Structures are given as structure tokens and as C-alpha cells.
Amino acid sequence: MVILRDEIDREIEAGHSAAARAMLVQLWHQSAGPGIAGFVSSRFEKIRDALGLTKARVSILRSFTVEPIVPLLRAGGLVGGLDLEIQIGDFNTYTQEVLDPGSKLYRFEPHIVIVAVQTSEAAPDLWESFADLEQEAVEAAVERSIESYRQLVENVRSRSRAAFVIHSLQIPPMPASGILDAQEAGQSAAIGRINEGIRTIARQHKNVYVLDYNNLIARRGFANWNDPRKWLMARLPISANELNQMAREWLRFIHPLTGRVCKALAVDLDNTLWGGVIGEEGMEGIKLDENYPGAAYRQLQRVILDLYRRGIILAVCSKNNPAEAMEAIEKHPGMLLRAEHFAAYRINWNDKAQNLRELAKELNIGIDAIAFLDDNPVEREWIREQLPEVTIVELPDDPMGFADALRQAPVFERLELTEEDKVRGKMYVEQRMRSELQQTASSLEDFYRSLAMSVKIAPVTAQTLARTAQLTQKTNQFNMTTRRYSEEQVKEMLKSPQWRAYTLSAADRFGDNGIVGVALTRCENGVCEIDSFLLSCRVIGRTIETAFLAHIAEDARRVGARTLAGNFVATKKNAPARDFYEAHGFAKVAEGEGQSRWEYSLDKPGLSVPAWISVNAEER
């Protein structure tokens, strides 16, 4: 270990930040703990400029000592690409702090507020002296506690947009009335009602999330988690060995809250999805069933399938003969994952770094949106050095631990699941089938026709508001102006008679993509200004954009506009949209610093929907 530290310092000294980072990550995976947290963070500081870190300010309101967890949170964050600035509130002063607009909490302007309060402080009567209480006093204590959480959330919400992560309250491991507690609505049930109340508050407010503290403790074991001596001596209830688990649990929320997540998972095959090597052991030889050791691989496949249901795109990246590997995927009776779950394949003998680059390109996502799952530590190290942007899922040596390791990867955590998310994995598979069709079509037009595309264009409604805002925030590639809008901002626009807001949904013979396009226009004095025009990368290059623009032009004509105008604002990522106006007959009327302005006269006829797309338009 000492040697590894010196090596890290030598690599930093030599300016090899990718190699230094790879070693730091490895060191952290091997021996994460309070001892090396400081070392890891200080070395990350030295190479931070090369890392592309995501910054966030986290404030912790607490009723116990969290100071020793902060270095672990910092280090674990840096390992995952997060630069966290962390503020700790004073002991049990959060109720005052949230009421004072000038308090250090608000001056800090946190993005995330963690409420780490224990039952002994949030509901002291219920925790300490439950046996003394009459039923009414229990009810009153439950109500009081829920009310204090509600006020906490609403007070902060009125002064800050920060997201909340609230620890639910711990159920006592040994209830006051012994085994009787389970027979009647006792102490555990009372605290459970407070937790139900906290969940209700989270449902009623946007951006409020519950951290299931009982689940965390159950996972780790209470006897293992608890250190009663440190609690009495230093108000620290968590044992030294478990402090990092608390930090990791916070990171499961911080990753999705900061957008530091992955869209796709690229998986190896041999000794990852099944035991053994298909090329050597064949269909009968590989291990994949309900018994040991095949069950370990089946469990991992179950986790991967769960991720697919959560909207994670799946791909295969394996060194194998494609025919043998595909036969196993399609026919092996033990497989839970099948060809229909994978959006792309790289089964060959090439370098896996090159394969991952190609997969990112084929899936039309950034390389930093890919996570890599491989049992072979040498492949993992290779990718870590070659493609530092890729998230590596660290796996233990024992396959029985694979499933848990993947479940704990914070880059696949999601805070909400839209209908779009649930079918995303499927949509990318359909996309692969489209590409396969395109390769066999004789001409592009032929391909478009064979797709049997239909689009639905509709005014934004209360039901589609969230998706509309989400698309303005997330679409990078085919986006003319890349203006980001919140739901509230779009709602404001809808109130004005000049603004029009459209959504576009697309479907074809392979499936329904749902809402994939948004346009926002403002018509005034005969000019219809295209404020925003964007399409998800899933559907670009299929002339759907032409159909969308034609509809907007027609709508503008109807309200008396004579000119359709719009800007193109160049960003690092929106090259696919650059030629859009020009290709559709717009004239460039101005150009300057990364921006150009385009106009189209609506007096002449033109801009029609391609013959191969059927449009179903709803009036506003």
C-alpha cells in the first residue's frame, strides 16, 4: 500500500493524471476508510483540472456527529467525479437555522440539504420513554414529529430551491414492551407512522426524497452499525467501520441529484453473464442456472434486467466469436437477458476501449454516459486508463458478490421514473432494428417509407409540461438554441397569447418513441420567432424535424405571421442542428459570436411534410 501511494505521487509529479486517477480509484476501492480519505482527496486536488468534476454544495442538518463522515463523503465523491463542498449545521439547531433568512445555511446556498436526524431527537418521548405514554400521548408525539418535518421542509422551500434528502427514523432494535410490540400497534408502529408521514411530505413536495435509514442499518446489521460508547462519548452513533457506508448512502442520492449518472451499461459475457468461457466450454459447459455457482451469474442478470426496466440501455462488449456468443444469448435456457434487451453489440477480438467508443457513437450518447461491467480486473484497469470518462463497476473476485456490487453503483440511481424511462431500453433496441433495416434498404427514401412513420404534434398540456421542461433541459445535440426551461417557466409562457408550445411524439413500425420533440414559438407583429426547437437524438435524421417545422410554419401562417425566424446558437454538442435552417430554405440575416439568425418568408408556399410521414395534429 505504501508503494502504491508513492507511485501515485510519482505519476502526479510526472503529469500523468489519468494514471494517477486510476490508481487513486483503485486505492479507494481496496481500502476506503477514514485513514486514507484525506490522502485520496488531497491527491485528487492536485489533478482536479484534468478530471471534469461536477460541483455541488451539500448542507447537512444533523442531530449527531457527522464530522468524521465528511472526509469520506469528499473522497467518495471525487472517486465518482463529484467535487462536493460540504457544510455542517450546528447540533440540533436546524429548527432555528431554517427560520432565519440570514443563517449560514442560506448564505451557503446549498444544492442539496441532508436531514440526518435520529429518532432520539426527532421523537424523544417515543424513543426513550414509550412505556410511560398513554395512547393519546403517543398519537400527539407522532403528529408533533411529522409536523416539525413538514415545517422544516416548507421553511427551507420558501427560501431555497435545494433538494432534500431526509433520513427516515430508526425503529428501536429492542422495543420497550418486548415481543408484545409486534402483537399490537406499539413503539415500532408509532415510529413507522412518522416515517409514513415523512414519505407523504416527500410526495407532496418536489425534490424531497427519503433515505430509508432502517433499510441501511438492516443491510449492514445493527450490531455492526451501532457503537453505543462513541454515542455517549462523542455523539457519534455509527461505528468506525460503517462510517463509509453512510457516506456511500448519501452518494446514492447525490449522483442522480447532480446528474452524475450513466445512461448505458456495457457488459462482458464470459465469467460475467455466465460462468466459464463459451468458446471453450460450449453451451453445455457454461454455468448459468438456479444452483451454485450458476446462480451467481443469474442473479447478476436479474440486476441488469432491473436496470433495463429502469431505463438503462444495455450493450454487449465481449471478446468472443460472435456466432457462439449470440447462440448462448439467444438459446441458453439459463439466460434472463436475451437479444431483445441489448441495444448494441461489440462481440469481436478488438480492444475494448475502441469497442466502447464505437458503442457510444452507435447509441448516440457521450462516452461519459457509459458504465462498464467486466469480471476481468485487467480489462477494467485498461478502460480506466484509456477512457477515464467511463464509469467502471468494481466487482469482487467472488462471483457471488457481483449482483450486490452492481446494485450499489450510484450512477444507476434514479429519483423518479417517467413512462419514457421505463421503456427507454426497449426504444434503443428498436433503434438497432431500424439501423439494421436501413442497411438492407436500397435507398434512403425507401428506408423512410419502410419505417411507416407517424408523428403527433400537440400543444403542451398540464400532462406534458414535465416532459417538455425535461427535454429542454436534457437535449444537447439537435437543439437550435439550447435554452433550458423549468416547468414553471413553460407554464408562464402558456399563459401568454403570443407564445405557442408544441410537443411532438413519434412512432413507427418498430415502436412508439413517445414525446421526443419540443418547439416554443412567439408570434408578434407578423413575425413568428422560434425560441426553441429540439428533437431527441433518438429520432434525428429521419426527416421528422422537417415535418415538425412544416407544421409550425403552417400554424404561424394561420395566425397571420409573414416571417418565420430563428436563431442558431452554437454549443459544443449541437453540431447536428447547425445546417437545419439553411437546409430548409431559410436565409441568413445576421451572424456573430457563435450565433446566426435565420428568416423564412411565409408568403410563398413551401415547407411541406415529407410524403412518408403521417402527421396527426391537435389544435390548441
Added chain:
Amino acid sequence: MGESIEAQVRQIAADIFGTSREKITAESSPETLEGWDSVQHLNLVLAVEQQLGIQFAPEEIEQMQSVGAIIEVAGHKLNQ
């Protein structure tokens, strides 16, 4: 890890106080090391506990006021 308890504790102390292992001796204490306050004392104790897989009693934590003392108490626990 194969390293002696002494080497491990000195390394932990060096990491906690942001200095090199050579600068940490058995005599290093709150008097000689900058930043060794009550918060860092707790951090040091927790790091030793986690890495060596032991738990100190509150009395021991109060009494271990030098790196040498921590090495000694930790040694007793591991050799019991």
C-alpha cells in the same frame, strides 16, 4: 497488509494530519503536531479502529495522547 502496527498507525496519523510518515514519531502528540485537536483526535482514533478492526474504550481514547500510546494500546488489543 503485512505491515507492523507501528507502521500502519504512523501512516494513518500522517494522512490525518496531512504530513509525511517520516515526520510522525512515537512522541508525536497534540503538543507537537499542528491540528491535533479534539475533532482530529476522534478522526485519528476512528481511522485506527477501522483499519486495524478494533474498538477502543472511552477511557482509552481519552488517555491515548500520543502516537506511541495509540500503538501500544492497539498492540495489546491485537495480541490478546
